[in-house]
Amino acid sequence: MxxxxxxxxxxxxxxxxxxxxxxxxxxxxxxxxxxxxxxxxxxxxxxxxxxxxxxxxxxxxxxxxxxxxxxxxxxxxxxxxxxxxxxxxxxTLDTKYSTDVAQKSLIELPDQSIVNLNAQSTLIFNKSDWKKEREVNLSGEAFFKVSKGSSFLVKTKTGVVTVYGTEFNVKQREQFFEIICYEGLVGVTYNSQETKLKPGDSFLILDGKFIAKEKENNLEPSWLNNESSFKSLPYKQVIAEFERQYGVNTTLINVDKNQLFTGSFTHNNLELALKSITLPLHITYSKTNDAIILKGE
The missing domain is CATH 1.10.10 (Arc Repressor Mutant, subunit A)
Known part of the structure; x- marks a missing residue:
């Protein structure tokens, strides 16, 4: 040889x-x-x-x-x-976590910070650079409990969240960008301007417009307990989250997608969830395999 x-x-x-x-x-x-x-x-x-x-x-x-x-x-x-x-x-590769429809994931970051990732969401970060720069990229929705330390950034395609506190929720979907501070202090940078949020404060951009919201009284987002809640949000946002949590396709007939909805639905009972999002608006529904048809009056 x-x-x-x-x-x-x-x-x-x-x-x-x-x-x-x-x-x-x-x-x-x-x-x-x-x-x-x-x-x-x-x-x-x-x-x-x-x-x-x-x-x-x-x-x-x-x-x-x-x-x-x-x-x-x-x-x-x-x-x-x-x-x-x-x-x-x-x-030196990035670490990537993704969730599918009707799936949630609990992630521990290198500094013992905790991230709860909601359905159809993606979180990316680099372990090798973590000691120098605590930074994650998020697409979708996640609840963060951040350990004390150097600056912590959550980057989305819509805006950047700078963490001064420890507990907050970030939701970035199509035409929807919302941050809710539950503990500490959070900075949200949108269009090159930073807004500081204290516990109970929220920041919402819907269809490119800033939406003022009432003070948040809950100690954590409802989706952590398998329930999605909405306060005066367009019905299309409710349907999108419903499809995300149940993995179904929904067809709307004679239903105004932009009408505002206030209420909630559970993530573990399809029949009950359907009633929760249809009865308040006098909408009827029918099911065919994994397809659901909603009809307005």
């Missing part, structure tokens, strides 16, 4: 007994082992490419050997870098 093949199989831990004996007979066997031990730092959790390169170069410079050996050892170092490259790449 060629020398290069032996070295490559050794790096991959694929040598059989006979190949291992042949590898140990290589003239630079001891040097290869020594370099490999030095390059074990490539496996550390805090991977630093600059430091790793310096280590390789210093190791090579410290060897008073022939030019051919240096060329060989540089090739070995290159193979090691390529071998550990995927490790480095995967440890």
């Amino acid at each position: 060629e020398r290069e093949q032996l070295i490559l199989k050794w790096l991959k831990n694929e040598l059989n007994h006979e190949e291992l004996k042949a590898f140990k007979k290589l003239e630079d066997y001891n040097d290869l082992i020594q370099l490999n031990n030095a390059l074990e730092t490539f496996k550390s959790e805090e991977y630093n490419t600059a430091e790793a390169l310096d280590l390789v170069l210093n190791t090579i410079k410290s060897k008073k050997t022939s030019t051919s050996w240096i060329k060989n050892i540089i090739r070995v170092a290159a193979v090691l870098v390529i071998s550990f490259g995927p490790y480095y790449y995967t440890t």
